[in-house]
Amino acid sequence: MEVGSADTIPTDYATTLAAPGRLRRDGSPGGSPLNKVVARYADGRVVKGNTANFHPAKDVFHVAEAGAPPGTPPVEVVTSELKALIFVRDFAGDPSRVDRNELDPARPLADRPIRVEFKDGEVMVGLTAGYQPGRRGFFLEPVDGASNVERCYVVVAATQEINYL
Secondary structure, X not given: OOOOOHHHOXXXXXXXXXXXXXXXXXXXXXXXXXXXXEEEEOOXXXXXXXXXXXXXXXOEEEEEEOOOOOOOOOEEEEHHHEEEEEEEOOOOOOOOOOOOOOOOOOOOOOOEEEEEEEOOOOEEEEEEOXXXXXXXXXXXXXXXXXXXXXXXXXXXXXXXXXXXX
């Protein structure tokens, strides 16, 4: 699929997202299954908003920016330009909070613990079932259950080092 091709986005994305008969992420009627995301680019840019069409196998997805006026077209995001796509509980979060990066010995592990160091020096520790060398990316769930981050899609090209713990 080419960036900007006609089949990458509906003509009126905002209307499609709010189409009657569709379900919200929590299962209630009246919207679409939106994900609150923060797209963190490798160059430092950040886009916060909602997406309904991210898929790890696709090169492009769209984000309807949080707080944008009605009718504003969504931002086209090229996955390979990202550091990570972070799925969040809310956009504000708690800027003073620092997520714990240590495994909790009392918490049973359903997936493999992994440590990711990004090229910019940021380190994330989490759990993954999907990391395989050679793939473009993988999902990571933070070890800190109180984190604002629900899960994160890590773009491998933006990492310095990845190690299982």
